[in-house]
Amino acid sequence: xxxxxxxxxxxxxxxxxRDRVPPGQYVTSDFPVLTAGPTQHTxxxxxxxxxxxxxxxxxTWDWKEFEAxxxxxxxxxxxxxxxxxxxxxxxxxxxxxxxxxxxxxxxSPAGFVMAHCDGGYSTNxxxxxxIDRRAMVATHYEGSPLPAxxxxxxxxxxxxxxxWKSAKWVRRxxxxxxxxxxxxxxxxxxxRGDPWxxxxxxxxx
Amino acid sequence: xxxxxxWLLATASQLHEETADVKTxxxxxxxxxxxxxxxxxxIRVTAEDGYVAQRSYSVASSAGPDPRIQLTVExxxxxxxxxxxxxxxxxxxxxxxxxPIGGYFIWSPGxxxxxxxxxxxxxxxxxxxxxxTRATASSRAPVRLLYSSRSERRxxxxxxxxxxxxxxxxxxxxxxxxxxxxxxxMGERGRIGRAMLTQRGFAPSERxxxxxxxxxxxxxxxxxxxxxxxxxxxxxxxxxxxxxGESK
Amino acid sequence: MIEDVVPLDGNxxxxxxxxxxxxxxxxxxxxxxxxxxxxxxxxxxxxGRDAAIVLRCRHCDAVNIRMLETGKSxxxxxxxxxxxSIQTASG
Numbered sequence: 001x002x003x004x005x006x007x008x009x010x011x012x013x014x015x016x017x018r019d020r021v022p023p024g025q026y027v028t029s030d031f032p033v034l035t036a037g038p039t040q041h042t043x044x045x046x047x048x049x050x051x052x053x054x055x056x057x058x059x060t061w062d063w064k065e066f067e068a069x070x071x072x073x074x075x076x077x078x079x080x081x082x083x084x085x086x087x088x089x090x091x092x093x094x095x096x097x098x099x100x101x102x103x104x105x106x107x108s109p110a111g112f113v114m115a116h117c118d119g120g121y122s123t124n125x126x127x128x129x130x131i132d133r134r135a136m137v138a139t140h141y142e143g144s145p146l147p148a149x150x151x152x153x154x155x156x157x158x159x160x161x162x163x164w165k166s167a168k169w170v171r172r173x174x175x176x177x178x179x180x181x182x183x184x185x186x187x188x189x190x191x192r193g194d195p196w197x198x199x200x201x202x203x204x205x
Numbered sequence: 206x207x208x209x210x211x212w213l214l215a216t217a218s219q220l221h222e223e224t225a226d227v228k229t230x231x232x233x234x235x236x237x238x239x240x241x242x243x244x245x246x247x248i249r250v251t252a253e254d255g256y257v258a259q260r261s262y263s264v265a266s267s268a269g270p271d272p273r274i275q276l277t278v279e280x281x282x283x284x285x286x287x288x289x290x291x292x293x294x295x296x297x298x299x300x301x302x303x304x305p306i307g308g309y310f311i312w313s314p315g316x317x318x319x320x321x322x323x324x325x326x327x328x329x330x331x332x333x334x335x336x337x338t339r340a341t342a343s344s345r346a347p348v349r350l351l352y353s354s355r356s357e358r359r360x361x362x363x364x365x366x367x368x369x370x371x372x373x374x375x376x377x378x379x380x381x382x383x384x385x386x387x388x389x390x391m392g393e394r395g396r397i398g399r400a401m402l403t404q405r406g407f408a409p410s411e412r413x414x415x416x417x418x419x420x421x422x423x424x425x426x427x428x429x430x431x432x433x434x435x436x437x438x439x440x441x442x443x444x445x446x447x448x449x450g451e452s453k
Numbered sequence: 454m455i456e457d458v459v460p461l462d463g464n465x466x467x468x469x470x471x472x473x474x475x476x477x478x479x480x481x482x483x484x485x486x487x488x489x490x491x492x493x494x495x496x497x498x499x500x501g502r503d504a505a506i507v508l509r510c511r512h513c514d515a516v517n518i519r520m521l522e523t524g525k526s527x528x529x530x531x532x533x534x535x536x537x538s539i540q541t542a543s544g
Contacts, residue, residue, distance in 0.1 A: 001257070002214060002301050006248040006293035009258055010285045026256065029281075035500045036507050038514060039457035067496040084501065120516070149457055184505070188521045201523040210471050249467035259503060261465055306468045308477025309495035352518045423458045443496065 011114065020077060022195035025085040032080035036183060040169040041148050044193065049124040049137065049154065050104050052174045054109060059103035063098035063153065069094045069102050072136060076159040078166070091157050093138035096130040096150070099173075110175035114182060115156050118169040125158065125165065127175075135147040135161055137170060162193040162200070212249060217294055222305045223361045226280040227327065228291050229265060234302060239270035242338040242445075243311040243331045243416070246276070246304030250286060262304065263331035263418075263444075268313070268338040279327035291391055310416065310444045314342035317432065318414055319407045320413065322350040323397065323427055325419025328446055329361050329425040332418055336369060336376065347375040349413075353397050353423070356385035379405040381407055398415065399430045409435035415443070419447040460498040465493075466506050469520060472527055476531040476539045483508075487515035494518075494537075 012026035021027055044063040051058040059157035061069070073092045079085045079175040100108065116122050129135065138157040139146055146152030152166030158165045164184045183190050198204060219231035245263045266275035281287045294300075312320065312335045320339075322332040329352055339348065354360045366378050381393035381401065393401055407413035415436060417427045424445050431441050465480055470478045472530040479495040490512035497517055504522035509515060510533075519530040531537070 001251050001255075002299065003253055004289075004300050005298050006295070007250040007286075007289045008291075009250075009251050009256045010253050012256065012524070014255075032501060034505060036459075037459045037500050037509060037516070038498075082505075097491070133378075138474050186520075187505070187530055188526065189505075189525055199526070201521075210468070245464070245468075261468060303468055307464060307479050307495075309479035309493050310464055421461060443462065444464045446462050447459055447462075453521060 001167045020087065021035050021085045022079055023198050024200075025079055025083055025195065028084045028086055031082070032078070032082060032084035033085060034080060034082055034126075034164055034184075036121055037119045037205070038165075039149050040119050041172075042153060042169065043155055043159070047153050048171065050172045051099065051105075052172055058105065058109070058175075059099075061102075066094065066154070067136075067139070070098045072098070072133075074157075076157075078163050079195070081162040081164055081189060081193070081200050087126060089159075090142050091138045092140035092143075093136040093154070093157060095133055095136045096173075097133060099137065100131070108175065110177050112176045114174045114176055114180060115167045115170050116172040116174060117167050118171055121167055121169070121183050123156070123165050123167045124176075124180055124185060124191070126179065127191050129161060129192070134158065138166075150162075160194070160196075162189075162195050164176075164189060210234070210303045210306070212301045212303050214299050215248070215274075215355075216270060216299045219252055219411070220294070220296060223277065224359055226290075226291075226359070227277060227361050228276050229277045231266075231275050231304065232300075233276060234272050235272065236366075238271035238275065238305070239266050239272075240268055240305035241311045241313060242268040242335040242367045244305035244307040244334075245331065246274075246302050248276075248286075249301040249303070250289065251264060251301075256258065258286050259303040261306075263334065265330045265333045266337065267334060269341070278300060279328065282327070287346040300308040310412065310418070310442050312338070312416065315338055316346070316414060319347040319349070319411050321406050321415040322348065323402075323417045323419075324350065324352045325397075325408075325423035325427075326354060326359070326446075327361065328419030328423070328444070330418075331444060333362055333365075335416065336366075338370060339376075340372070340374075345375050347407070348377070348436060349406055350376070351376040351381065351397055351401065352378060352383050353383060353419070355381060355383055356367050357390065363383045364419070377405075397427060399434050402427075402430055403434055409437070412437075412440065415440055416442050416444075423446050458486055458500065460500050460509070462499055462506055463494040463497040464507060465499050466520070469504075469527075470494075471523065473509040473520075473529055480539065482536075482538040483510075483534055484538075485513060485515055485517055486508040486533050486535040489535065503536060 050060040135158040156167040215232035215234045221229045262276040265277040490527045500507040508518040517533040
């Protein structure tokens with residue numbers, strides 16, 4: 001590959017932040033985006049979030065009910081598979097632990113979850129990646145309601161995995177006995193996507 | 206037919222300021238297989254730490270086998286590659302380039318029928334290749350260009366368009382300004398709409414080949430207008446430009 | 454920062470797709486597997502960025518084509534496309 005004299009690209013990590021970001025990532029102050037389709041707009045009156053096991057509905061909340069659930073605030077770095085990381089992002093939402101509790105489920109009914117979203121997007125998780133405060137359904141970003149272009153009214157937030165796993169416009173979490181690839185995973189992104197192990201693509205260890 | 210398109214090394218040989226935010230860069234590209242009017246290239250630039258960025262630009266120069274091609278680049282606000290091309294790239298510097306690309310948004314002088322070209326901002330670049338190709342071939346195919354710019358000083362290729370029109374060989378250009386209109390302005394004002402397309406373009410009955418290029422919202426609206434006033438969808442070719450790379 | 458996503462079109466994917474097709478892919482007629490809409494690949498709506506491309510039907514927004522370049526492979530998913538048709542030289 002030919003090094004282009006004079007090309008630097010967007011400002012990237014300096015030494016101070018380098019230890020904070022996973023291998024192969026660059027730091028940006030912009031919000032990294034990997035779109036798969038048009039921005040979804042769902043009115044709050046029409047919005048529901050459901051937990052499902054096979055054909056069985058385990059729990060469902062409308063917007064008012066969902067906002068009344070225990071709220072958690074967190075600050076986290078986010079890492080996009082496109083190599084951009086954004087530091088210290090602030091979110092508010094409902095952790096998956098609190099969702100399960102609100103649903104009266106003491107323990108996850110299955111080992112895996114598929115998130116289904118408005119617009120047809122999907123992504124998969126092992127349940128261990130969602131519980132123990134590792135993940136939430138987020139409704140606020142930097143103190144304000146999540147705009148549609150950032151996944152609002154609600155999106156998954158799973159910041160310890162590559163950000164394609166933080167699915168925008170989430171509407172349904174389906175528990176599954178077996179792991180199955182979601183939208184990007186089925187195209188060749190890694191089934192799990194741990195940025196600290198640089199699991200970008202299927203076949204990466 | 207393609208064959209695999211290899212990455213070629215392209216060396217900048219000339220830099221020309223078109224407007225405050227637009228430059229035309231001439232690249233010498235050994236191994237260039239020639240291009241048709243309307244085709245584009247992908248370029249690739251690599252930083253010292255291995256960071257890579259790739260973008261697409263239309264070839265603005267006339268069709269043909271000449272391995273010196275011109276790309277017209279507009280500054281993208283908070284862009285990553287365009288500031289490099291506009292502010293850093295020097296004569297003698299090299300980038301990687303792949304092309305020519307595209308078989309849909311192309312026009313050749315042998316094509317019968319009038320040509321209707323509609324450009325928004327830097328969308329003029331591939332259409333300029335068509336106009337230059339037409340001139341080189343001494344084609345007398347009637348051409349009408351509707352060119353929308355935000356202000357007079359943002360019009361790209363102004364003098365050349367005037368000169369081509371002055372040749373009197375059937376080319377007419379209509380400029381419209383959408384944001385800043387200077388006193389004494391003799392062209393159109395405001396966005397291109399159905400009235401302007403009807404008055405300044407060819408009638409659907411003349412069966413023009415229509416090419417629309419510019420930002421996505423511009424192209425989508427114009428294409429809808431064209432169909433609404435009776436142009437056959439199959440006669441309209443579109444190419445959408447937009448900022449790529451990081452979002453906010 | 455909060456604007457809706459604005460897609461490009463299939464023209465912008467042509468260079469990357471040229472790695473997989475011997476013909477000018479922008480001219481190929483794509484039949485949507487969802488709604489049967491037919492049109493040139495150039496007119497599909499392009500989402501994604503750089504190496505991860507999603508091309509959607511301009512009529513119904515269904516995913517017609519997806520492509521991912523991983524550095525080690527180029528993966529193409531045509532499951533949303535019922536048919537690709539390219540005109541060979543006419544008689």
